[in-house]
Amino acid sequence: MDKAELIKQITASIGKVKVLGLTKILNEQQFDLRDLIAVTFHHDKDVAFRATWLLENVFLQKPETYLPQLEYLLSGINKVKHPGPQRHYAKIVMHITNADAPQIIKDKVATLDFEPVVEQLFDWMIDPKVKIAVKVFAAEALFNLRRRYDWIQDELKNQLRFLMRNGSAAIQVRGKKLLKEL
Numbered sequence: 001m002d003k004a005e006l007i008k009q010i011t012a013s014i015g016k017v018k019v020l021g022l023t024k025i026l027n028e029q030q031f032d033l034r035d036l037i038a039v040t041f042h043h044d045k046d047v048a049f050r051a052t053w054l055l056e057n058v059f060l061q062k063p064e065t066y067l068p069q070l071e072y073l074l075s076g077i078n079k080v081k082h083p084g085p086q087r088h089y090a091k092i093v094m095h096i097t098n099a100d101a102p103q104i105i106k107d108k109v110a111t112l113d114f115e116p117v118v119e120q121l122f123d124w125m126i127d128p129k130v131k132i133a134v135k136v137f138a139a140e141a142l143f144n145l146r147r148r149y150d151w152i153q154d155e156l157k158n159q160l161r162f163l164m165r166n167g168s169a170a171i172q173v174r175g176k177k178l179l180k181e182l
Contacts, residue, residue: 001025003035007042010050019050023057031058033069037076040085049084056088060095063105070096070105071112077120083131086124090137093117097144118145118152125159135163136174143178157182 001009009022026036036058039051059066059073066073073092080089096105097114121138124130139160146152157179164175 001029001031003032003039006031006036006051006054007039007047010039010047010054011044013046014050019053019057022054023061026054026058027062027065030065033059033066034072037069037073040089041076041079045082045084048082049088052080052085052088056092059092063096063102067104067108070108074112074114074117077117080120083134086130086134087137090121090124090134090141093121094137094141094144097141099144114145114148118142118149122155122159125163132168132170136170139163139171139174139178143181146182153182 006022006026014022025031033055036051036055040048040055042048042051055073063070077089077093080086095101096109101109121142124138125135125142139156142152142156146156160171160175160179163171167175
């Protein structure tokens with residue numbers, strides 16, 4: 001499958017079964033992750049969303065295969081504008097920074113400059129137009145990075161408290177959990 005065929009496959013609405021099937025195909029073919037990442041910036045927000053959903057699945061199922069592309073994947077995070085892709089990019093960052101991430105991921109993450117990613121995650125938390133799921137995943141990722149950048153902890157506490165003042169049940173639950181752990 002090439003990039004054009006992938007776009008054709010995800011132009012129409014797809015569900016989880018199709019995503020898992022395409023994920024399997026892309027992993028078996030060792031699809032060029034740069035091509036998949038490029039599709040996550042597609043002008044059609046639905047195509048971009050589906051591509052990012054695939055990216056999350058492809059990368060998180062076999063991170064060791066795509067590890068050399070991690071820096072490239074993260075380098076475009078500030079260009080993610082649509083809500084669906086924001087959610088999946090934030091979720092990927094949350095997973096790769098998690099304490100339970102495979103050691104090979106932790107080692108790679110430790111070599112990368114995460115400040116631009118951290119700035120973007122905070123921007124998403126602050127932006128009132130950004131969906132709550134994005135904010136929740138961004139908060140969790142920032143929590144995971146709090147020991148790497150010591151200034152994150154206080155800023156994250158402030159942002160969580162602000163969001164929880166009038167926030168949804170999702171941010172209330174996650175915010176309480178994270179504030180307790182902070």
